Amino acid sequence: MNHQNLSSFIWSVADLLRGDYKQSDYGKVVLPFTVLRRLDCVLEPTKAKVLAEFAAKKKAGLNPDPFLLRASGQSFYNTSDLDLRKLIGDQDHISQNLYAYVQAFSPAVRDIFERFSFSAQIDKLAKSGLLYLVTEKFVGIDLHPEAVDNHEMGLAFEELIRKFAELSNETAGEHFTPREVIRLMVNLLFVEDDDVLTKPGVVRTIYDPTAGTGGMLSVAGEHLAALNPQARLTMFGQELNDESYAICKADMLIKGQDVANIVAGNTLSEDGHAHAKFDYMLSNPPFGVEWKKVEKEVRKEYESQGFNGRFGPGLPRVSDGSLLFLLHLLSKMRPAQDGGSRFGIVLNGSPLFTGGAGSGESEIRRYLLENDLVEAIIGLPTDMFYNTGISTYVWIVSNRKPNARKGKVQLIDSSSFWQRMRKSLGSKRKEMTDAHIADVTRLFGLFVEAQLATVLDAEDKEIARHVLVAGDKPPVAPEGGRVKFVPLSRIFPNEALGYRTITIERPLRDDKGNIIVGTKGKTKGKPQADSELRDTENVPLSEAVHTYFRREVLPYAPDAWINEENTKTGYEVPFTRLFYVFEAPRTLGEIDADLAQVTARIKAMIEGLAA
Known part of the structure; x- marks a missing residue:
């Protein structure tokens, strides 16, 4: 069964919920039940062995945990003699039995269901008379790894996460990054390392301090798997929102990752991966959100630890904490002598230019540029995210720049690379196509300056576009038309x-x-x-x-x-100014001629009405 069929089947469960649940709440039932059924199937072959081991170790007065993990052959276990199939055999007590079954999982898995508030959903489904029907529906599908491997299961779960995020688009932007943005970031992260990543058995680590539902980590894993099926990407993350954390942790569990690497909590005030270093990192922190709640902890670390802590270069103003996440990622980079790191982070326009010389923001930019850490900044189209229509930028930061990039920073303006969506989702009205992503990736990979040539007809309507790098032949203007050239990629020395x-x-x-x-x-x-x-x-x-x-x-x-x-x-990075191209206004004669035509047309219409 492929992941599309699987997700369609699971999606059909939502039909049972219609009326009793709002559409935006379907995921609160379907996602934890999908996880529960997957774990139920995964543990089935070793169930008897785990129960026997549990009884023996309990009788001997030993801590059963390490023995049960070995017996299950997984990073989790369940000590209940129940399973989902047995649960539907006792319809009258399904609520109590399901609760007891979930409580019998090992602590890491129990934590997932607690963060989902699964017990509250059990109660609600029971009161609505839906608990047995939903459980029966899930028992009817085989999610055993022999039927659905980790890769297919991961894709199916990702599809479900995406669908539910779209249904609840009023809050999706807080926990969900559009997939095309992630694909672009992952491409930029890996494009310079293709030679290394295609070697057999390569192992790399990736980290997201604002993991949300785990989308960035998942897309990075899929990308590397497509590039090299023998490669392994070990995933780490931290997430503040309970439900997003539960989804992320469940997704990692389904993909066979170690869920201990996914930590709950506020990254800025309680670093869940203190002193850890990573090969790659990705983040889409909240835009323009103040950090007053964690100000005490952040300032204490800044003042007491300086550059030995995470915030040595400086602190931004309290009204926008996005640069704190960038500093956090800097602190997680492997030293260059140990192979170095590269990370991508999505920021709004403010970190590019806010704050004059000597301010916290300027000092952070100064640290980045004087230490030659910024590889590129890519301007994205507006209206790309679910909860904001503002301009956004992807920063690619690395302490292992290729020789050609040393001492330089590349700016790419891809704000015109979009197509309108058939249906808006919250503030998201535009999307980047695969061709757009490929163009930006190519410009970054080639590390070249480029122009965008737009061919306009005699009526000044766009009829074609061409990305031109050095040596490319420009398009020919059509009769009566013109070709408009604007910079697309520019390279500057850091200073x-x-x-x-x-x-x-x-x-x-x-x-x-x-x-x-x-x-x-x-x-x-x-x-x-x-x-x-x-x-x-x-x-x-x-x-x-x-x-x-x-x-x-x-x-x-x-x-x-x-x-x-x-x-x-x-x-500062005055992005808009660096890509601005002056267009001379029309002459007064042309404007007068247009006004004369419009006036004549209006006059003719009035005369027609009077006749």
């Missing part, structure tokens, strides 16, 4: 994104216009600064401060000077 903020002082003068000089200490005999005339200028790192000062300031303020003590270095 091009830096600047110095200098403070310009002007002298304080008395009522007669005479300069007032200091009489004591360091300022004795020197002009006093007039705070009302104080100004600042941003000087690119590529230019000498005094050269800029002589050219841009002194001609207009001959009495000005630089307050050297206040000079600060800052970094």
Whole structure:
């Protein structure tokens, strides 16, 4: 049975729930029952052996846990003599028996059902008279690994997660990242490592500190499996929301991963993988969410541990904690001498430019760029996520850059790479196609500058698009039409994104216009600064401060000077400005001609009505 048929069958269970459950709540029943049936089938062959081992070790007064794990041959076990098939044989007591059966699982599995609030669903189904019908439906499908292997089961479970996320699209964005965005990020993460990842038996680790339902980890695993079936990706994650955590942990269990690697809790205040390092990392942290709840713990770590902790480079403003997740990922990178790491993180536009020189945000950008850690930043289309329509950006960060990338950062503007969805899901109205993802991946992989050539007809309507890299022949404009060129991929040296903020002082003068000089200490005999005339200028790192000062300031303020003590270095990524292309407005003659045509048309319509 393939995963589409399997997910369709399980989806049919939702028909039983219609009326008693809202559509957005179907997943609260179907997902835990799917997990329960899978585990039920997986443990069936060793059931008798586990029960015998449990009885023997209990009688001997020994801790049965390690013996039961060995007896089951899995990373979990169940000590009840019940199974789902036996449960439907006693219809009158199915509620109590099902609860007891779930409680007999090993602690890691019990935790999944507790986070699902499964006992509450058992009660609700029982009161609605649906518990027996739903349980019977699941008993009717064979989810034994011999019938449905881990890969197929994982795909089926992913399909269910996606469907339920779409049904509850008002909250999906908090826990669910669109699959095409994940595919793009995974492509960018792995594209430079194809040679290594195709070797037999390769093992790599991947981590998501905001794991949600585990979609990023799952897509990364599928991608690597397609690239090299013999490769193994060990998955780690942490998630704050209980239901998302339960789904993620269940998904990892179904895929044969060690569920101990998936931790509950707030990543920023309680790092569930302290001191661990990973090969690859992915994250889609919440956009623009304040971190006031964890401010005490974060500031304590920043002040007491500095660069020995996670937040050494600086702290962003409390109103947006997304850069804290980026710093957290930085702390999880393997040292370059041990193979290094690469990670991708989705951020909104704010981390690119918010905060002037010396601010927490600028200091974080400064740390990233001066340590040559940013490989690329990719601008995504708007309206790509379920809970926001704002512009978003994928940052690819690595401490093992290929030689060609060293000292440089690549910016790719893929904001025009989208097609409209047939049906909007919350704020998500656009999607990237496989061709769009392939184009961005190619530009990143080739590490080249590129242009987007848009062919427009005589009426200025788009008829074709071409991605042009160096050496490509541009398209020919049709008769009466034109070809519009805009930058698509640009490469800059790191220092091009830096600047110095200098403070310009002007002298304080008395009522007669005479300069007032200091009489004591360091300022004795020197002009006093007039705070009302104080100004600042941003000087690119590529230019000498005094050269800029002589050219841009002194001609207009001959009495000005630089307050050297206040000079600060800052970094920003003015993404929109770097890709802006000026288009000359139409001439007045063209506008007048259009107005004359419209006026004549309106006049003709009025005359027609009057006739």
